[in-house]
Amino acid sequence: MNVFQGKTWVFGDDIDTDAIIPARYLTTQDPKILAAHCMEDAEPDFPKKVQPGDIIVGGKNFGCGSSREHAPIAISGAGVSLVIAESFARIFFRNAINIGLPIVECPQAVSGCENGHTLQVDLAAGVVKNLTLNESYEAVAFPDFMQEIIQAGGLIGFVKRQTGGEK
């Protein structure tokens, strides 16, 4: 389950949360409704054409802007398996980990990657492979603490353990 493979959707630098999910759709938490509008202002075809398992590739500062957790929820609801970027804005980074959307920082994998390439990502080993280009790269590793949150299935699972709530 720690290895993901999918076709890429490549976006540029500073993809903001209004591009990921415009505020006009923030009157719901439903992942399906949010997914139907995911990325539509940046790439109108995205919600219609995205396939389960696809991978979003971003440049620097992916997810900048608002704190809306609806952004990673929309991405995950669209069936995207993973987001890989040169760097992430901090609230998006936190939110993605908290809801269990896998994200990877790997500048080398981003440069040279084009729409429709096939990437294979091994989260545990921290290795990203571009199968189209036949290249392999090392990803930036998560600190242990964040790996614990991911292992607990997100922050709520982690807090349940802390507070002794039901599993």
Next chain:
Amino acid sequence: MGMTITEKILAKHAGRQKLEAGELINAKVDMVLGNDVTAPLAIQEFERIGVKTVFDPAKIALVPDHFTPNKDIQSAEQAKIMREFARRHDIVHYFEVGRMGIEHCLLPELGIVLPGHVVIGADSHTCTYGALGAFATGVGSTDMAAAMATGEAWFRVPETILFVYRGELKPWVSGKDLILYTIGLIGVDGARYMSMEFTGEAIEGLSQDARFTMANMAIEAGAKNGIFIPDAVTENYVRQRAKGNYEFYVSDPDAHYKKVIEIDVSGIEPQVAFPHLPENARGIGDVGEVAVDQVVIGSCTNGRIEDLEIAASILQGKTVAANVRLIVIPGTQAIYLEALNQGLIEIFINAGAAVSTPTCGPCLGGHMGILAKGERAVATTNRNFVGRMGHPESEVYLSGPAVAAASAVTGYITSPQDVVKEGA
């Protein structure tokens, strides 16, 4: 080695004598904030944790401000989720329509976020409270849910960039211009994951309202928090309002900074950030002719009394250009009332402006002033991303209240100096 103000506040709340940038800590929080967009999701996650009660009903603030007064049935349902949660858990700081305000104007005004506090909010502009010498940062709904249950949050202690502003400000230049200029200098990820500490003689002379504006937009440079060293201006602001204890922290002279950036403010003109990033800042002299359809004065960035005073000083005795819609939104009911008592609201209405009850409204393209395809706005808000205020092919130019008010009079982006001269 000494510590920065941010490190000191976090150390205190983590029960530590000392800590360094890069460490992961768990810290107690003094206030947890959510609004009608983020709190319903946080409430759903809170219920999943399985605890019966919130950690402290007096340390949670719930503010319906984004799509309120509710713009449609769906937003009304969201606000209802938050209202019912507030009643069920006896949340002390729940603010109903008519008694509310834009969260980041409201909480400091009421003295429930204070110097030395650690505040997290499920809203990215929570960093506003750094203007009081608090550590305040935006988080998502799940972080908010966890903090409502435990009263704690985890942080990676940020590295700090020290900004030193020297020299004397030009006329009509204020907090908004300084922060837009700064973001223009370092870029929208120039302080990513870091703390921005604002100091220098030009800062010491800034009003509390102007400081809120600067700290508010630290997130637009990617920062975790923006912070000011509290001083007499801070003391004067909080003394009458504080609903609890507060503590002034200062950075040690030998504190470690990732970088020190010195800025001479004497050459800085009023700033305008062009679409579609706040880093596209230019001096008013380099703007060229940009016609606008709408002007918005308000938001958690510039909806405070000083902002309205500046706008009114320009609009006094003038009228809004025929092809422009000017929308003025006081940040809180108290600010609205103060503006009314000072005669500012009369000036706005006589000039031909629409004056609204407090709401985030148009800033995030929610309601109360959405742009059509191809339309252009100048706004005192904080973001000019694609589609931020409406149609994906509309445009937002960011400025302070002086440029916004002047632009409303002429119909194109204008230096306040030009409008005031004409009228004189």
